[in-house]
Amino acid sequence: MLSKELMAASTRPLILTILKRGESYGYQIIQDVKHLSGGTLEWSDGMLYPVLHKLQKDGCIQSKWVVSNEGRRRKYYSITEIGLEELQTAKEQWLSIHEVFAKIWGPTPQWATD
Amino acid sequence: MFDLEKAIKEWKRSLRKNRGYEDGDIEELESHLRDRMDDLINAEISEKNAFETASEEIGNIDSVASELHKTRAKKIHWEQSSGVMALLPNYVKIAWRNFTLKKSYSIINVLGLSVGLAACLLIAMYVQYESSYDKFHENSDRSYRVLREFDLPDLKGTISYTPSSLAVAASENLPGVQKAVRVQVISPVVAFGVHEFVEPDFLLAEEGFFDIFSFEVLKGTPNLDQPNTILITENSASKYFGDEDPIGKTLSIGNTEMEVTGVLATPRSNSHIYFDFIASLNISRTSWGQNNYQTYLLLHPDQQIDSITEELKNLIASQIGSNTGLEGDLFIPHLQPISDIHLGQGVSVEIESVGNIQYLYLFTGLAIFILILASINYMNLATARSMERAREVGLRKTIGGSRTQIAFQFLGESALIALIAALFALLISYTALPFLNNIAGTSIAISDFVSLENIVLIILVTLLTGLLSGGYPALILSHFQPSRVLKSAFKSEENSFLRKGLIVFQFTISIALLAGTAIIYNQIQHMKSTSLGFNPDNILLVKEANFLGNDLNIFMNEIKQISGVESVSSGFSVPGSFFINSMWQPDSPNSEAHNMDYSFINFNYIETLELEVLAGRVFSESFESDSFAVVINEAAAKDFGWTPEEAIQHKLLRGSNEYQIIGVLKDFNYRSLHSEVYSLALFGPRRQQRYVTLKVNPETNLPQVITNVQEKWEQFSSIPLDYSFLADDLQNQYEAEDKLVRVFGSFAGLAIFIGILGLFGLASFTVAKRTKEIGIRKVLGASTPQIVSIVSIDLLKLVGIGFLIATPTAWFFMNEWLKNYAYKTDINWWIFPTTGILALFLALATVSGKAIRAAQMNPVKSLKSE
Numbered sequence: 020m021l022s023k024e025l026m027a028a029s030t031r032p033l034i035l036t037i038l039k040r041g042e043s044y045g046y047q048i049i050q051d052v053k054h055l056s057g058g059t060l061e062w063s064d065g066m067l068y069p070v071l072h073k074l075q076k077d078g079c080i081q082s083k084w085v086v087s088n089e090g091r092r093r094k095y096y097s098i099t100e101i102g103l104e105e106l107q108t109a110k111e112q113w114l115s116i117h118e119v120f121a122k123i124w125g126p127t128p129q130w131a132t133d
Numbered sequence: 134m135f136d137l138e139k140a141i142k143e144w145k146r147s148l149r150k151n152r153g154y155e156d157g158d159i160e161e162l163e164s165h166l167r168d169r170m171d172d173l174i175n176a177e178i179s180e181k182n183a184f185e186t187a188s189e190e191i192g193n194i195d196s197v198a199s200e201l202h203k204t205r206a207k208k209i210h211w212e213q214s215s216g217v218m219a220l221l222p223n224y225v226k227i228a229w230r231n232f233t234l235k236k237s238y239s240i241i242n243v244l245g246l247s248v249g250l251a252a253c254l255l256i257a258m259y260v261q262y263e264s265s266y267d268k269f270h271e272n273s274d275r276s277y278r279v280l281r282e283f284d285l286p287d288l289k290g291t292i293s294y295t296p297s298s299l300a301v302a303a304s305e306n307l308p309g310v311q312k313a314v315r316v317q318v319i320s321p322v323v324a325f326g327v328h329e330f331v332e333p334d335f336l337l338a339e340e341g342f343f344d345i346f347s348f349e350v351l352k353g354t355p356n357l358d359q360p361n362t363i364l365i366t367e368n369s370a371s372k373y374f375g376d377e378d379p380i381g382k383t384l385s386i387g388n389t390e391m392e393v394t395g396v397l398a399t400p401r402s403n404s405h406i407y408f409d410f411i412a413s414l415n416i417s418r419t420s421w422g423q424n425n426y427q428t429y430l431l432l433h434p435d436q437q438i439d440s441i442t443e444e445l446k447n448l449i450a451s452q453i454g455s456n457t458g459l460e461g462d463l464f465i466p467h468l469q470p471i472s473d474i475h476l477g478q479g480v481s482v483e484i485e486s487v488g489n490i491q492y493l494y495l496f497t498g499l500a501i502f503i504l505i506l507a508s509i510n511y512m513n514l515a516t517a518r519s520m521e522r523a524r525e526v527g528l529r530k531t532i533g534g535s536r537t538q539i540a541f542q543f544l545g546e547s548a549l550i551a552l553i554a555a556l557f558a559l560l561i562s563y564t565a566l567p568f569l570n571n572i573a574g575t576s577i578a579i580s581d582f583v584s585l586e587n588i589v590l591i592i593l594v595t596l597l598t599g600l601l602s603g604g605y606p607a608l609i610l611s612h613f614q615p616s617r618v619l620k621s622a623f624k625s626e627e628n629s630f631l632r633k634g635l636i637v638f639q640f641t642i643s644i645a646l647l648a649g650t651a652i653i654y655n656q657i658q659h660m661k662s663t664s665l666g667f668n669p670d671n672i673l674l675v676k677e678a679n680f681l682g683n684d685l686n687i688f689m690n691e692i693k694q695i696s697g698v699e700s701v702s703s704g705f706s707v708p709g710s711f712f713i714n715s716m717w718q719p720d721s722p723n724s725e726a727h728n729m730d731y732s733f734i735n736f737n738y739i740e741t742l743e744l745e746v747l748a749g750r751v752f753s754e755s756f757e758s759d760s761f762a763v764v765i766n767e768a769a770a771k772d773f774g775w776t777p778e779e780a781i782q783h784k785l786l787r788g789s790n791e792y793q794i795i796g797v798l799k800d801f802n803y804r805s806l807h808s809e810v811y812s813l814a815l816f817g818p819r820r821q822q823r824y825v826t827l828k829v830n831p832e833t834n835l836p837q838v839i840t841n842v843q844e845k846w847e848q849f850s851s852i853p854l855d856y857s858f859l860a861d862d863l864q865n866q867y868e869a870e871d872k873l874v875r876v877f878g879s880f881a882g883l884a885i886f887i888g889i890l891g892l893f894g895l896a897s898f899t900v901a902k903r904t905k906e907i908g909i910r911k912v913l914g915a916s917t918p919q920i921v922s923i924v925s926i927d928l929l930k931l932v933g934i935g936f937l938i939a940t941p942t943a944w945f946f947m948n949e950w951l952k953n954y955a956y957k958t959d960i961n962w963w964i965f966p967t968t969g970i971l972a973l974f975l976a977l978a979t980v981s982g983k984a985i986r987a988a989q990m991n992p993v994k995s996l997k998s999e
Contacts, residue, residue, distance in 0.1 A: 045164075065162065069200030072201060072204045094157070
């Protein structure tokens with residue numbers, strides 16, 4: 020279980036990464052996150068939406084309403100140029116932090132996490 | 134049975150209750166819920182459980198809503214980072230709303246302030262004008278006039294007339310003196326062909342005049358060292374020569390022909406010298422005996438004034454000593470900078486009537502007072518109305534307004550009002566300037582006043598007024614505690630004591646000014662009506678009688694025949710006119726010489742003026758020796774240490790001439806009542822007489838008498854008849870006082886007006902605040918007069934207190950002022966109650982107007998108010 024602060028910091032790049040692969044809607048994004056993290060990242064589902072809206076307000080993603088085959092209206096989000104840039108920046112930052120920790124702590128042996 | 138759609142509907146309704154959600158949010162969440170439920174149902178979970186799980190997984194809907202709201206809300210900076218500038222538009226908006234919402238208060242504020250500022254502006258113009266005299270001359274910083282001060286045990290005084298030798302001696306002996314110029318003012322008849330006029334503004338001046346005085350030359354050369362040349366102003370040029378070129382033309386001045394060598398611009402009015410003509414002055418024989426000239430000195434640059442004065446003093450002492458044997462301390466020279474002449478004090482006989490620097494101080498004080506009065510109105514109304522602004526202050530403070538910020542807002546508001554008032558004030562003073570020129574006898578032009586310094590000054594004074602009047606309200610208003618003022622029942626009477634104090638102050642000033650005006654007026658009336666020791670009534674003066682020459686006696690005999698003329702005489706001087714001044718030696722060997730006024734009179738003069746004889750007799754045609762006789766006044770006898778009876782045993786000596794004293798007159802006020810009666814000697818008939826005096830029967834047809842006199846005059850003289858009534862001339866001596874009472878009275882009136890205006894504002898405020906109370910009183914049976922008195926009494930009490938303070942204050946200051954006069958009125962006790970009642974009456978009229986209206990209001994209406 021990640022700390023609240025780390026969750027808040029990692030959510031944005033995570034969503035941007037998912038959307039970089041292609042447009043998606045809220046429920047699908049949640050499923051992807053759960054699937055990708057293997058359960059490490061757990062939010063209450065509703066909390067995704069404020070983050071999405073904030074990203075949209077900041078111009079990182081855009082949205083449109085789409086009616087699906089079964090007649091359900093879904094709001095699809097897709098990444099923008101600004102979002103791509105932010106993702107790139109975030110990626111560099113995360114990797115550099117990762118690098119620092121990797122150097123300090125060395126390669127993580129399997130047993131250390133047990 | 135579980136109804137999924139109904140459950141979803143209810144779920145959505147619960148979302149809608151939270152304002153954090155907008156419609157799109159709810160739809161998005163709904164589609165999420167349905168997707169999740171589809172997955173769960175596919176996993177063989179019942180609809181009911183699927184709904185419960187899915188909605189649970191969405192989490193706390195309130196925290197989601199709050200997060201959603203945060204993403205939408207603008208970021209608000211609760212700290213004071215935006216600063217005052219960002220709020221400026223808001224301040225202006227609020228100020229303007231307040232201004233338009235409360236029109237009557239705003240009008241009172243702006244009107245009061247603009248009248249106050251306009252009064253200030255006018256006074257500033259007047260003061261600047263008065264102190265600008267003779268500063269425009271290029272060399273004014275090193276140009277001086279020599280004053281003659283005599284300082285004897287029983288006689289002190291300063292005159293501006295000096296002997297003709299002074300200038301010569303100064304320029305010959307004092308290396309520090311660059312130029313010494315003598316000037317004389319005469320009133321000759323100037324003629325060119327058929328044009329012939331008496332010219333009262335005629336200067337005789339020497340070469341060097343234009344080195345000292347920078348009067349503008351339009352044409353020709355101002356060359357005064359050529360004898361019999363004359364410079365004329367453009368006005369005189371067109372008066373005598375029309376459109377023709379005056380240069381080279383010849384004007385007759387008396388029997389002398391003078392060639393016009395230059396044309397001058399009309400001299401600026403802010404100089405102590407005024408002229409229509411300047412003729413060259415040529416003095417062949419100089420003496421130290423007669424004081425006939427004004428002497429001006431132009432010093433070399435960097436010359437020490439003290440050392441020059443000292444040198445001059447020694448020079449005069451040696452010259453007078455060697456020339457006449459009189460004591461040197463009869464003539465202590467003073468060098469008076471020419472720019473000080475206009476506001477100079479205590480110099481008898483000036484070319485033009487001078488200003489009075491004390492009046493300038495007085496008026497400056499008046500200006501400041503009026504401005505304070507106007508500011509007080511603003512202060513009072515603003516604090517009185519502070520309740521209405523209290524909530525605004527509370528709200529501003531609640532959302533983070535600091536005290537300084539709120540104080541700044543209200544200061545800004547008052548500065549804005551002051552600026553608006555200043556614009557009106559400019560308009561008012563522009564309109565009122567001719568009026569000021571009229572009552573103050575000035576000729577101020579707006580263009581004289583427009584300068585960078587003055588503009589800056591006006592803006593500064595305006596802002597200062599804004600600060601002064603807004604400072605206190607700002608302090609009060611910014612002090613309010615939000616928690617208190619936001620409660621609806623908030624009432625504050627904390628500042629009412631100060632408010633009352635300010636009203637008392639206003640009325641103290643107003644009543645004192647009013648009383649002062651009355652006392653000045655009284656003094657003028659007193660001077661005009663004081664028994665002068667002679668009877669000036671019904672005396673017609675024919676002036677310029679010297680032009681009759683040898684025909685004087687024939688002329689006098691002729692006009693004696695005119696019906697309505699009771700008696701005729703003549704004299705070199707009449708009361709109020711110029712008397713010659715000189716030293717006279719008595720015949721007793723141990724007595725010292727004394728300075729005396731003297732003149733020459735004809736037979737019948739003393740009878741015509743109804744002068745009282747204390748001892749001896751008056752001139753009579755039956756005594757041939759009377760041309761060497763003299764009549765002196767009581768003061769002169771006292772000077773020489775004689776009783777009237779002793780005096781007629783003595784003689785006055787001058788050179789080899791002896792004059793027998795034949796009579797002593799009771800002192801009469803031949804000078805204005807500003808000064809005590811001086812020693813006077815009246816000598817027997819001479820050929821030269823300047824005035825013919827006619828006693829006219831008051832019952833007679835006056836215009837007819839004047840026409841008849843004119844006919845006779847024209848038989849003997851080529852110049853037009855110049856006449857006046859002695860009583861009128863004497864009234865004109867008090868021009869300065871007349872001017873003072875007019876200016877002072879006008880500004881006192883303004884002060885009262887501002888005070889009344891403020892009272893009106895407060896009265897309407899009080900009445901508005903007590904509407905409900907008045908309604909209840911009416912319902913309980915109070916009559917209109919009762920209500921009016923209840924409402925008015927508080928304000929009237931304040932006026933009463935003002936009166937109590939004003940009375941001793943005004944009495945003290947006016948008593949000091951009256952000390953300037955040798956003959957002064959007693960301060961009438963009734964002036965104070967009268968002005969007090971007048972102020973009270975005005976105040977009552979102002980307040981009761983409002984109160985009566987409130988009292989007559991239908992209580993049903995007034996009780997509904999608030």
